[in-house]
Structure formats: structure tokens, C-alpha cells
Amino acid sequence: MTTAAPPAPALPRARGELSACVLAALRDPELPVPDLREPIATAEPYGDDLQLALYVLYELHYRGFVDVPDDREWDVTLLALRGLMEERFLAALRQDVPGGRDVEEVFGELLTEPADTSGSVSHHLQRGGDLGELREYAAVRSLYHLKEADPHAWVLPRLHGRAKAAMAAVEYDEFGAGRADRVHARLFADLMADLALDPAYGHYLDRAPAQALAVVNLMSLFGLHRSLRGALVGHFAWVEVTSSPGSRRLAEAMRRAGAGPAAQHFYDEHVEADAVHEQVVRHEVIAGLLADEPALAPDVAFGADATTFVEDRLGAHLLSAWRSGRSALRPEPDEGGAR
Numbered sequence: 406m407t408t409a410a411p412p413a414p415a416l417p418r419a420r421g422e423l424s425a426c427v428l429a430a431l432r433d434p435e436l437p438v439p440d441l442r443e444p445i446a447t448a449e450p451y452g453d454d455l456q457l458a459l460y461v462l463y464e465l466h467y468r469g470f471v472d473v474p475d476d477r478e479w480d481v482t483l484l485a486l487r488g489l490m491e492e493r494f495l496a497a498l499r500q501d502v503p504g505g506r507d508v509e510e511v512f513g514e515l516l517t518e519p520a521d522t523s524g525s526v527s528h529h530l531q532r533g534g535d536l537g538e539l540r541e542y543a544a545v546r547s548l549y550h551l552k553e554a555d556p557h558a559w560v561l562p563r564l565h566g567r568a569k570a571a572m573a574a575v576e577y578d579e580f581g582a583g584r585a586d587r588v589h590a591r592l593f594a595d596l597m598a599d600l601a602l603d604p605a606y607g608h609y610l611d612r613a614p615a616q617a618l619a620v621v622n623l624m625s626l627f628g629l630h631r632s633l634r635g636a637l638v639g640h641f642a643w644v645e646v647t648s649s650p651g652s653r654r655l656a657e658a659m660r661r662a663g664a665g666p667a668a669q670h671f672y673d674e675h676v677e678a679d680a681v682h683e684q685v686v687r688h689e690v691i692a693g694l695l696a697d698e699p700a701l702a703p704d705v706a707f708g709a710d711a712t713t714f715v716e717d718r719l720g721a722h723l724l725s726a727w728r729s730g731r732s733a734l735r736p737e738p739d740e741g742g743a744r
């Protein structure tokens with residue numbers, strides 16, 4: 406039995422001048438797009454407006470949006486805008502993320518449990534996060550997990566030999582190893598339903614803070630540029646190295662909070678699978694890539710460190726909100742939130 410493809414999401418609400426112009430252009434292809442070079446050059450690179458505009462433009466390469474024609478994916482005006490925003494985002498990352506680190510040094514740190522875990526969201530949720538915090542965490546993470554592994558698939562045509570074979574093997578598992586009911590995006594939708602969240606693709610985009618948009622935008626940025634293939638591999642390795650221990654803590658948090666079996670199963674699945682994936686990615690994907698292209702080593706390290714940077718910003722936002730008794734999500738439209 407086949408099922409219909411899920412519908413594309415609706416366009417989100419604007420969060421400033423840049424996102425308003427992008428959304429207006431998508432709604433009306435005849436509308437002239439103003440010169441946005443100066444607003445982009447002065448925009449907060451990690452802020453709501455630029456990150457939402459980038460997210461929307463990247464989404465044209467994934468599911469798209471309802472009532473937006475598929476061929477807008479390659480609209481030259483939109484691509485030019487996206488390029489300027491990417492330059493702004495990437496320049497900020499290059500400035501804020503330390504360079505010159507060795508690949509072994511970067512991943513050696515990731516493989517060691519830090520002494521201070523006060524800034525770790527998964528430790529917080531494991532120790533005492535309530536069901537409300539777990540629901541918010543799932544809503545925020547749904548922007549990626551409902552298309553889990555898709556951004557990383559962009560790199561496959563840009564690899565070859567040992568790195569390509571190993572990357573494809575890991576991606577095969579992420580996509581269910583041939584079984585639609587085991588695709589990780591499907592398992593996350595089941596998790597959301599268990600938590601009484603709406604599992605529709607893109608449903609929580611309007612509620613997601615800028616820090617969450619930046620996490621997803623980073624992998625799209627790396628994945629959609631051949632010149633950043635090393636950074637994408639570094640990002641993917643970061644995900645696989647950190648996933649198993651983090652997933653174990655989140656599975657325990659789900660059980661402790663009384664979440665349903667599907668919510669627990671998603672993270673239990675990642676504990677085993679990603680422990681294996683971590684070894685494959687480090688010893689085959691990274692090692693294979695650098696055996697063929699050793700000059701990409703700084704990019705691999707940058708990709709991992711940039712991921713730590715954006716994930717730390719998201720974690721700080723979530724923990725700050727929860728520890729002060731606030732929601733980490735943007736308000737609903739009827740709660741008076743700016744859109």
C-alpha cells in the first residue's frame with residue numbers, strides 16, 4: 406500500500422525586512438525585489454530576520470511551500486539574494502569559530518565527556534526536564550528531524566571511493582534501510598504524535614527561535630555548496646559522534662517523564678545505530694576523504710567546530726528560557742508575538 410506524499414507547509418510569517426521581501430517574492434513572482442545588499446550587509450547574521458529568510462530559500466530545495474511553484478527553486482533573483490545572505494552568515498561563522506584546529510583534536514574533544522555539563526540540554530532533560538520542556542525540545546528539533554539526513558545527502562555526489570561508500574551506508578540506515586516505517590524522519594513524526602505535537606512537516610517553523618533556524622541552515626549551507634563538502638563531512642561526523650550518548654540521555658528523559666513508547670523508541674534507535682555510525686564516519690568517511698583530498702582537513706575541523714558553535718547557542722537559549730520559567734518557543738500569533 407502506498408501513501409500520498411505529505412503536503413508542503415504554508416509560508417511562515419515574516420520577522421523583518423529581509424524575510425518579508427523573500428516571502429513577498431514567493432507569493433508574487435511578478436513583484437520586483439528591492440535592492441537588499443545594504444540591509445543584508447548590516448543584518449544580524451544569527452538573527453531572526455536573516456535566518457528565517459535563509460531557511461525559506463533553502464526549503465525550496467526540500468519540500469517547498471504550498472502555492473509556491475517548484476521552479477522558483479532556481480529563480481535567479483532569489484538565488485542571488487540567498488548568495489548574499491550566505492556570505493553574511495558564513496563570514497560571521499568564520500570570524501566566531503576558531504580556525505587552525507587539527508581534525509584529531511576536534512574529534513578528541515567531542516569523544517570526551519566534559520566535566521561541566523551545566524550547558525548541556527540533554528543532561529538537563531535527563532536530570533529533571535519535565536514533559537513540557539521535552540515537548541518544546543521536540544518541536545524545535547522537528548525542523549531538522551522531519552527531514553533527517555536529507556541535508557547530508559547533498560554531499561554524496563561530491564565524494565568518491567571509500568568516503569562515498571561509507572557515507573552512503575550510513576545514509577541508508579538513516580533512511581530506514583529499505584523500510585519506510587523505519588525512516589528516521591518517520592520515527593520522529595511518531596515521537597511527536599506520542600508527545601501530542603503536530604507532526605506535520607514545517608508546522609513549528611513560526612515558533613522556532615533564530616538559534617534553531619541557524620542549526621538547520623548550517624547543514625543546508627554546507628550541503629548545497631561543493632566548495633564546503635569538507636565542512637559538511639565535519640558537520641555530519643559531529644552529529645554521529647555526539648548522537649549516541651545524547652540519545653541515551655534523551656531516551657531516559659522520555660521514560661522518566663512518562664512519554665509514550667514511540668517517543669522513547671526514536672532515541673533508543675539512535676543509541677545503537679549511531680554508536681556504529683560514529684566509527685564508520687570517523688574511520689571511513691573522514692579518513693577516506695582526507696586520504697583523497699588532504700587539503701580539506703581544515704574544512705572538516707571547521708564544519709565540526711561551527712556545529713558546536715550553533716548548537717551551543719541553541720542550547721543556551723533553551724536552558725535560559727526553561728531555567729527562568731519561560732517558554733523557549735516564539736509565541737503563537739494570538740499571543741501577540743511579532744511576526
